[in-house]
Amino acid sequence: MNFKDLGLEPELLSAISAHGYSTPTPIQAEAIPPVLAGRDLLAGAQTGTGKTAAFVLPLLQLLHASSGRAPRALVLAPTRELAAQILESIRVYGANKALRSRVIFGGVGEKPQIDGLRAGCDILVATPGRLLDLANRGLANLSEIRHLVLDEADRMLDMGFIHDIRRIIKLLPPKRQNLMFSATYTPDIRALAARILVNPAQVEVTPPNSTVDRVVQLAFRVAKDDKRHLLVHLFKNGANGEGRWQQALVFTRTKHGANRLAEQLERAGIRSAAIHGNKSQAARTRALADFKAGRLTALVATEVASRGLDIRELPQVVNYDMPHVPEDYVHRIGRTARAGNDGHAVSLVSSDEASLLRDIERTMRQAVPFSPTPEFARADNAPAAQHRSAAQHRAAPQHRPAPSRSAAPRARSWSHGRR
């Protein structure tokens, strides 16, 4: 199967090959033909599957060339990062097409966005809040929209955007093509799909709630207070003899926790930045650019900030705090092992988080094996007497024994092929 077999036009085929893609991913192979045929689509696809190109490519073809000032395609996305990344994909794949694309999101000045809309736009990518605001003030004209995409629809619902989405949809012409992408199928998602989509083609590239297969997962038992010391050890020595980590995305539960951990890592000599909803857009963009360029070793992120982050060849994800919702674990580890690369996900599990890991394993129907916690030093000027070895940690009373596993741990080696 190649892109040509999907019915894509030469301008798109040359942009795809210039970008280095030779074969469509499964979601692209399944979704592009029905979208080109004008059908509505319900796609179950996790991030990392190539889902962006699965809607961007056919949209670029369906829109032909630019016309009028009001946008004809609208892509709604949950976060600014994802919206910016979709715009980037549109520009890459649409390099040989005369189409104008713009992005709109909150947290930055609105004037350039308003000016951009006035200048004319064919494809508009937006987060719901800012778009609704501009539309209500008559600054975004949605009356010409013929194609609507809801990307990461499950996340938009999680983030409370359902009312904004409904209001936006009321502003659109009723006759249009609707595409909806979601990693999970909750009852809310099904209800939204039933309301918006008309006789949709349905494609699903991974069963709902299953994790990215190529991610090698591993957990360490560690006391909460020692997590940061273990993490420093892992950055400097690797998780299993693979050597110093060059680049790792670390998840914390709270914004405050992300800030604190980034500072602690910095103090331990690991170049770090935090990325979360309280940071300005400029700070988030800068941190991401520094991380991508290798100027930062650690990017400490909260759940929301992680959505849509597309960092090529990200080898390592760390769950510093275990997520409370099992699906979040899947999204987090989906940041690595993207587009055919392999990846590694390490979870630091304190005794009070053991049940969270069990829920995750049940949801994924897959075990996350524990590895022996390596010896690590407690830095931060802790008196020597306070140093506790990993063996002591394992013996510590607050650590319950390993939960019994229904499935056998996967016997995959912990090798970092790309280094």
Ligand code: AMP
């Ligand atoms: P997405 O799921 O859309 O976020 O895409 C995940 C990653 O896969 C991105 O880095 C894309 O650039 C990359 N990608 C998308 N389509 C292909 C393809 N056909 N071949 C190789 N990489 C791809």
